[in-house]
Amino acid sequence: MEAMRSIIRKYQHKHISLVEAGVTRHRSIFNGLNALAQDQPDCKLCKPEVVIIHDAVRPFVEEDVLLKVVIAAKAHGAAGAIRPLVSTVISPSADGCLDHSLERARYRASEMPQAFLFDVIYKAYQQCSDYDLEFGTECLHLALKYCDTKAKLVEGSPDLWKVTYKRDLYTAESIIKERISQELCVVMDTKEEKEPISYLLEALRNELNHVKVACGALGYAGRDTQHILEQCYSFACVNFMTSDFHKTKKLLSMLEESDLSILYPVVVVSVHFFDFKLVPLSQRMENLMWIREFAKEVKKRNILLCGLLISYSQDEQKLQETLTQGAIIIAALIRERSLGFVGQLLVA
Amino acid sequence: MEAMRSIIRKYQHKHISLVEAGVTRHRSIFNGLNALAQDQPDCKLCKPEVVIIHDAVRPFVEEDVLLKVVIAAKAHGAAGAIRPLVSTVISPSADGCLDHSLERARYRASEMPQAFLFDVIYKAYQQCSDYDLEFGTECLHLALKYCDTKAKLVEGSPDLWKVTYKRDLYTAESIIKERISQELCVVMDTKEEKEPISYLLEALRNELNHVKVACGALGYAGRDTQHILEQCYSFACVNFMTSDFHKTKKLLSMLEESDLSILYPVVVVSVHFFDFKLVPLSQRMENLMWIREFAKEVKKRNILLCGLLISYSQDEQKLQETLTQGAIIIAALIRERSLGFVGQLLVA
Structure with a gap:
């Protein structure tokens, strides 16, 4: 929390409320939604119509993509950015051999940002099981499972990739350097x-x-x-x-x-x-x-x-x-x- | 071909034979296998026991991974490098909405290098259909489909990623710079x-x-x-x-x-x-x-x-x-x- 506070101070961010993280991704998101739902007096935000869920590890999200998922969420209840698969996805058998491979064209990688009608995603989180909160990874899946809301899929830009490996830090640095050096x-x-x-x-x-x-x-x-x-x-x-x-x-x-x-x-x-x-x-x-x-x-x-x-x-x-x-x-x-x-x- | 020849000259590569590419990835691989099979007099290579298939867009493959797939191919007939999935994979429905999402832990991304007993992969390519040669992407799949050979899956290193987007060129440059600057x-x-x-x-x-x-x-x-x-x-x-x-x-x-x-x-x-x-x-x-x-x-x-x-x-x-x-x-x-x-x- 102190690290986040110092970032907010350093970059002079305004209109921001910090909420304690949970032990898993889903518990953290749930904490954020709870803070919004409770309309706390010291919380600078109040219950919105639409919420956007995003990963900090995708720092180059464009405004255009944010707008698209919000509009789609208003119409469909839920929406998420997707990207084509870069590699073929395969299913290994128990002995570590190839069981079958998926037809790449029929699948997409699910990325962030995702947007939801607040009531849809909050209801989904309130109903979902401890197993979901511990091991689940996909918010769109929760909206589908608990609210029967089929998310609209929106084509994202290549810049939505996730900073996962050390090499991704190089990339992020290079992208920022290029942008400010143009x-x-x-x-x-x-x-x-x-x-x-x-x-x-x-x-x-x-x-x-x-x-x-x-x-x-x-x-x-x-x-x-x-x-x-x-x-x-x-x-x-x-x-x-x-x-x-x-x-x-x-x-x-x-x-x-x-x-x-x-x-x-x-x-x-x-x-x-x-x-x-x-x-x-x-x-x-x-x-x-x-x-x-x-x-x-x-x-x-x-x-x-x-x-x-x-x-x-x-x-x-x-x-x-x-x-x-x-x-x-x-x-x-x-x-x-x-x-x-x-x-x-x-x-x- | 001239560009490749000039690269070979510039970097003084030896023990290399160039083969014309085909119009698709699979036709190119088939051309390469045919050149090996024919034992041509001007070809510096001859029919091997095991072949490695690799993408030039994965420039940072380690010797260790090459060794592992070759050893696994000798034992199983086919082997390929895999990596964990970074994003959840989902299946869209016809109207662009979420149909279902895959359980991420049960799937892997299939990467390169892959290695095969020459006779297995050559037989697979000789039998496969024009449709496979035009639209297929996965060599492991061909070995399974036409030779009933279940590839052994070998855990690859994070450096096996594919140079796909412009940002990947930055990454490649940064990795090389870091390596030679250490x-x-x-x-x-x-x-x-x-x-x-x-x-x-x-x-x-x-x-x-x-x-x-x-x-x-x-x-x-x-x-x-x-x-x-x-x-x-x-x-x-x-x-x-x-x-x-x-x-x-x-x-x-x-x-x-x-x-x-x-x-x-x-x-x-x-x-x-x-x-x-x-x-x-x-x-x-x-x-x-x-x-x-x-x-x-x-x-x-x-x-x-x-x-x-x-x-x-x-x-x-x-x-x-x-x-x-x-x-x-x-x-x-x-x-x-x-x-x-x-x-x-x-x-x-």
């Missing part, structure tokens, strides 16, 4: 048309799915800015031909004020164009120090700051190569969101 | 007991599962070295209090000569201790240039080289913090194996 917001003072900038954007678009550009948009806290800060977990802040970090500092303080980084780490790459022939090396070192200091500070708020120096060459082909390399580095930093690279000054 | 080989001239080195090793052991140390072991191409080069995909080459890259260069040339990087990218981190107060900045820049040049060269051979500067401080606590940060950076480079960081000089 969109990069490029913040800059200068106009997009400027030669090297337009090429950098093109190179970034080749590396990433969505690249949004906000030109000077951080000067005021308008609607656009708000929108970006609510949606985007990756930023490249371009400081063109300047060693000033004004833009990056402004972005960092806006990110610190927003709640964006509560859920996932936010990556900010501070991009600087330098002509290595003109800028003395000591200045690079200063940049490094600046980045390291600020990175340490904002890391506490789950913001991962890195610097990227792009060597500004007069030779056009060389410049394009450098910009392509810069885009590859930005994409790698965004995709991996690794604490190991925080405060580093990379060179394209 | 072991780091630290190569160095100096003795392990030296104060900062021993602390660096301790910090690395906290970050990674296995850290092997090879002290000066690269001086000769002995058995130990050979063993390391065949097993390990991650190296940290420590150049203590020197700006010489002798050790790193030696390692790189040995890696270039070996076939190690054919299969997976090999990460090499060239670690350098510097007292920033003593070493002029221009020297850091020289290092950077050296790393970039060599990195570009060895990248062609799938070797990813990065540099890591560790600031050597007389203050013990400060030094320990820096070494911990260095270990975190090395672990991040090893885990992610990203092309984006090739040639970078990172600073701990």
Whole structure:
């Protein structure tokens, strides 16, 4: 319970009531239904028309699927998401040999979410036996057995799979990383048309799915800015031909004020164009120090700051190569969101 | 066929014969069996006692499971790997509602690999109908139906799962990355007991599962070295209090000569201790240039080289913090194996 409470605090969830789990899955669900039925004064929820039962181990359920099972439950009394079977299902005999195999096309895997008219599923749980509560696994089966309610089966999305094995944790991590890495917001003072900038954007678009550009948009806290800060977990802040970090500092303080980084780490790459022939090396070192200091500070708020120096060459082909390399580095930093690279000054 | 040939060339596979696929899974398997039965002169294989049938989409099959199904097939005529069902299996009625659900404990998912006495499975395929060849999915079923051979069911490992959805590709990538990132080989001239080195090793052991140390072991191409080069995909080459890259260069040339990087990218981190107060900045820049040049060269051979500067401080606590940060950076480079960081000089 304490772990759940700390999650609720950390992610600032509202409209939530915690109910003690039972020793089995079905007893836990029954406890939840009882809490809803009793309309307790300290319970923020009251008896609903429809309840959704879902597994926390299926973290990627889409709103669309939730809506579908609720609508189907209103019409049929019960509904559940299903998926095609990936493997053939077989029945072993007592000696561990094949007895028979099922015709795969005639069966489905029963998944979550499932939705029920509250009265149907509550009645089913009130009537079901201790054996059901101990060993049963299927709520749809209880609705059928005790209320004669035939659940409507709704096709679920592939993302409904269950985090069961260690490998599923990798998958979950990769899916989250991909989702939050699809969109990069490029913040800059200068106009997009400027030669090297337009090429950098093109190179970034080749590396990433969505690249949004906000030109000077951080000067005021308008609607656009708000929108970006609510949606985007990756930023490249371009400081063109300047060693000033004004833009990056402004972005960092806006990110610190927003709640964006509560859920996932936010990556900010501070991009600087330098002509290595003109800028003395000591200045690079200063940049490094600046980045390291600020990175340490904002890391506490789950913001991962890195610097990227792009060597500004007069030779056009060389410049394009450098910009392509810069885009590859930005994409790698965004995709991996690794604490190991925080405060580093990379060179394209 | 050309794609398969290029894979065989690229990974230098031997003892392999390619057979044209059929339009369905069963026709492909039958083509393979026919090729084995015919003992063709240009076929490198001949009719075996036992055949294993496996799916390429289950890339993580363990030798142990292969052995088990072969032994069981020799005894029973047929054998296949099974796994517990993850979800309840249900049967929908014609109107898309729940008809009945199966008792999960009584069924298993039938997976691959499967093994058969050649004569059993070949006879089954020779007798089976066009309908079986078009729509069937289960080889064990054919052996049962046409040869009355009841397959022995062998418990498979969780890694037998099938790469079916896009998310499974993420998983496969993560599993491979984890496997080749578990072991780091630290190569160095100096003795392990030296104060900062021993602390660096301790910090690395906290970050990674296995850290092997090879002290000066690269001086000769002995058995130990050979063993390391065949097993390990991650190296940290420590150049203590020197700006010489002798050790790193030696390692790189040995890696270039070996076939190690054919299969997976090999990460090499060239670690350098510097007292920033003593070493002029221009020297850091020289290092950077050296790393970039060599990195570009060895990248062609799938070797990813990065540099890591560790600031050597007389203050013990400060030094320990820096070494911990260095270990975190090395672990991040090893885990992610990203092309984006090739040639970078990172600073701990």
